[in-house]
Amino acid sequence: MSENNRTAAAAGEPGEPVRVVLVDDHDMFRTGVRASLDARIDVVGEAADVPSAVAVVRRERPAVVLLDVHLPGGAGGGGAEVARQCADLAPGVRFLALSVSDAAEDVVGVIRAGARGYVTKSISPEALCDAVVRVAGGDAVFSPRLAGFVLDAFGAVGAAGAAEQAADDDEMDRLTAREREVMRLIARGRSYREVAGELFISIKTVETHVSAVLRKLQLSSRHELTRWAAARRLL
Amino acid sequence: MRLLRPQRGRWIAGVAAGLAAHLGIDVRIVRAVLALATLLGGVGALAYVFWWVTIPPGTPGREPAAPAWARLARPLTAAEGGTRRGLKVSDVVVALGLLAVAALLLASRLGEGPGQNWVVPVLLLLAGAALAWSELDARRPGGAGHGHGAITGRVRVARLAGGIAITATGVFLLVGQRAEPVVMVQSALAAIAVLAGVALVLAPWWLRLVRELGDARAERERESERADIAAHLHDSVLQTLALIRTRSTEPEVVRLARAQERDLRSWLYDDRAPAATSFAVQVKEVVAEIEDTRTHTDGTAPQIETVVVGDVVPTEETHAVLAATREALLNAVAHGRPPVSVYLEASQTEVEVFVRDHGDGFDPDAVSADRFGVRESILGRVRRRGGQASVREVPDGGTEVRIYLPRDTRGDGEE
Incomplete structure (x- = not known):
C-alpha cells in the first residue's frame, strides 16, 4: 500500500524495518504476534512485566513499543505505568497499546499516559503491521472503537x-x-x-x-x- | 506526602514525626514547637492529643495499592521494617506514670505525701485514659494497619478494661475523698445503674451501626473480588478466546468462541441495562443473534464489529430503526464479505445507524429480486417514520447502509 510507504518514508527510514519491543505477560500471545508480523517489523525485545518492560525499552530504544494494558509488577499501573516511566524517551520511542480490554478506563488511561494509539488484540496481522508503521511515522492510530x-x-x-x-x-x-x-x-x-x-x-x-x-x-x-x-x- | 503517623522514629504516638514528614521539615523543630506550645498553657498537648486521635497510623509515601490490583501485584509493604511491637516509648511512659502514681498513693496513705489530695486521682485519670486511648494507635478498621494487625482481641479487651478500672479508681478518689464508704458504694451503684440505662437505650442504635459497618465492608470485599476476577479473566480467558477466534478455521469453533467472548465482555464491562430501557443494548442483542445464527457465503462465521456512541430509551420509532438495522445486517452477512461493522449514534434529537460490509460493492443491475425486496422493506419502514435510509457503495469496496431518524423530542424528552 502506497500510504504505508509514505509514512515509513516520513519516519526517515524507508528500507529499514521498524524496531519493535513487544510487552505482554502472555507468552502465547507474544509468540503469536511475533509470528504474524511481516518484514516491515523487526522485534528486538520482549518483556512480560512492568519493571522488565521499562528496562528493555530503555536498553533497546525501539521505534515502537507494542504495549499490553494489563501487566503484572511495578506499582500495579500496568501498561500506563510503563508508558509513563518511559515518557522521557519520546519522541524517539512511541507506544501503541494493544489489549483485549473494552473498558473505557483502560483505553483512556493508557492514551493519557502517552500511547499513540489503541488497537484490540483481535486485529488482523496486516492491520497490526500497518498500525505499527503508522505509529513509527509519528501518526496516531485509532480503532473504530477508540x-x-x-x-x-x-x-x-x-x-x-x-x-x-x-x-x-x-x-x-x-x-x-x-x-x-x-x-x-x-x-x-x-x-x-x-x-x-x-x-x-x-x-x-x-x-x-x-x-x-x-x-x-x-x-x-x-x-x-x-x-x-x-x-x-x-x- | 500524606499525613500519617509512622511507626518508625516516634517518641509517643508518631504525631511529630508524621507532621515533620508531611511538612518536609526537621522533626526536632516540630517537637520543639509542640513542647513550647505545651508550656504556653498546654495548647501543644491538646493539639497533640487531637492529632493522635484524628491522624491514622501508617507510613507516609507507602499507601496501599488500589484493591483491584492489590492481589495481582502485591506491594512489598509486609517487608517494611519498624513495625515490630516490642517495648514502645508510649507503653513505657504509661507504665512509669502508673508506677509514680502508685508511689504517691502509698506515700499519701502513710501520711507523708504532698498536701494536695487531687494530684493522685487526676494522674490516675490521665493514665487510665492514656491506656484506653492507646487502643486507637493499635488498630484502625480498614486503615493501613497491614503490618501490625497482630494485636489479639484479648490484649485489646484487657487494655480497655484496665483503662476503665484505673480511670474509675481515679474518679472515686477524686469525688469521694471525704465521703463515708457507704455513701461511696451507693453513689457508685447509682452511677453504674445510669450507665447501664444509657447503654440499654443506645444498644439498638449501636448494634445497627456495627451491622451496617460489617455489611459495607463485606460489600467492598465482594466488589474488590469481582474486580480481581475481572482483571484475571480479562487477561487470560478473553485473550485465549480472541486467539481461538482469529486462528481457527472451523466456523462453529469461531462462533462459539465469539459468543463466549461476547457474554464475558458484557458481564465484565457493560452496565447491563435491561434491553427495554436501552436502544444500544437492543442493537447489541440483534448483532449477537446474527453472529450466533448466520453464516457468510464463504462459510465463515460472521464477526460484527459494533461501535456505539450515546444511547436512548427505545420507542416505536427506534423499533423501526432496529428492524431496519437487523435487515441491513442480515443482508451484509448474506451478500457482503467480512468484516461487517455497525456504528450506532444515538442522541435525544436523532438516531443514526451505519452498517458496512466489505463485499464487491453494490451493483443495482445485478441485484437479485429478493435482495431488492429486502432493501425496500428496510428503506420503506424507516421512511414511514419520517426517517431516511440509503444504500451506497464505499469506494474501497463494500456497501454501506445508512439509517437515519430524526426524533420527536417532545414526546419522550425524559431520560
Whole structure:
C-alpha cells in the first residue's frame, strides 16, 4: 500500500524495518504476534512485566513499543505505568497499546499516559503491521472503537451535541467539526484512505486531524471526560 | 506526602514525626514547637492529643495499592521494617506514670505525701485514659494497619478494661475523698445503674451501626473480588478466546468462541441495562443473534464489529430503526464479505445507524429480486417514520447502509 510507504518514508527510514519491543505477560500471545508480523517489523525485545518492560525499552530504544494494558509488577499501573516511566524517551520511542480490554478506563488511561494509539488484540496481522508503521511515522492510530470512545467522551453526538460543543469554553475540550467528521468515519470502519477520499482531503490531513484529537484526549481537562470514564468504571 | 503517623522514629504516638514528614521539615523543630506550645498553657498537648486521635497510623509515601490490583501485584509493604511491637516509648511512659502514681498513693496513705489530695486521682485519670486511648494507635478498621494487625482481641479487651478500672479508681478518689464508704458504694451503684440505662437505650442504635459497618465492608470485599476476577479473566480467558477466534478455521469453533467472548465482555464491562430501557443494548442483542445464527457465503462465521456512541430509551420509532438495522445486517452477512461493522449514534434529537460490509460493492443491475425486496422493506419502514435510509457503495469496496431518524423530542424528552 502506497500510504504505508509514505509514512515509513516520513519516519526517515524507508528500507529499514521498524524496531519493535513487544510487552505482554502472555507468552502465547507474544509468540503469536511475533509470528504474524511481516518484514516491515523487526522485534528486538520482549518483556512480560512492568519493571522488565521499562528496562528493555530503555536498553533497546525501539521505534515502537507494542504495549499490553494489563501487566503484572511495578506499582500495579500496568501498561500506563510503563508508558509513563518511559515518557522521557519520546519522541524517539512511541507506544501503541494493544489489549483485549473494552473498558473505557483502560483505553483512556493508557492514551493519557502517552500511547499513540489503541488497537484490540483481535486485529488482523496486516492491520497490526500497518498500525505499527503508522505509529513509527509519528501518526496516531485509532480503532473504530477508540473513535467511538472519543465521540462519546467529548459529548460530540448529534446536532445538539455539536451546538453545545461550539459554545463550550476551552479549545482543548472540544472537537472541531472536521475532527468530529473524521472520528465518525473512523468509527464507521473507514480506513484513513477512505476517510480522505470521502472528505476530499489528503491522507496527511486526516493524519493531522487524528493526531490533534489524540492530543486533546491526552491533555483535555474536560470534566465530562473524567466523569464519563468514572461512570464506566468496573468498581 | 500524606499525613500519617509512622511507626518508625516516634517518641509517643508518631504525631511529630508524621507532621515533620508531611511538612518536609526537621522533626526536632516540630517537637520543639509542640513542647513550647505545651508550656504556653498546654495548647501543644491538646493539639497533640487531637492529632493522635484524628491522624491514622501508617507510613507516609507507602499507601496501599488500589484493591483491584492489590492481589495481582502485591506491594512489598509486609517487608517494611519498624513495625515490630516490642517495648514502645508510649507503653513505657504509661507504665512509669502508673508506677509514680502508685508511689504517691502509698506515700499519701502513710501520711507523708504532698498536701494536695487531687494530684493522685487526676494522674490516675490521665493514665487510665492514656491506656484506653492507646487502643486507637493499635488498630484502625480498614486503615493501613497491614503490618501490625497482630494485636489479639484479648490484649485489646484487657487494655480497655484496665483503662476503665484505673480511670474509675481515679474518679472515686477524686469525688469521694471525704465521703463515708457507704455513701461511696451507693453513689457508685447509682452511677453504674445510669450507665447501664444509657447503654440499654443506645444498644439498638449501636448494634445497627456495627451491622451496617460489617455489611459495607463485606460489600467492598465482594466488589474488590469481582474486580480481581475481572482483571484475571480479562487477561487470560478473553485473550485465549480472541486467539481461538482469529486462528481457527472451523466456523462453529469461531462462533462459539465469539459468543463466549461476547457474554464475558458484557458481564465484565457493560452496565447491563435491561434491553427495554436501552436502544444500544437492543442493537447489541440483534448483532449477537446474527453472529450466533448466520453464516457468510464463504462459510465463515460472521464477526460484527459494533461501535456505539450515546444511547436512548427505545420507542416505536427506534423499533423501526432496529428492524431496519437487523435487515441491513442480515443482508451484509448474506451478500457482503467480512468484516461487517455497525456504528450506532444515538442522541435525544436523532438516531443514526451505519452498517458496512466489505463485499464487491453494490451493483443495482445485478441485484437479485429478493435482495431488492429486502432493501425496500428496510428503506420503506424507516421512511414511514419520517426517517431516511440509503444504500451506497464505499469506494474501497463494500456497501454501506445508512439509517437515519430524526426524533420527536417532545414526546419522550425524559431520560
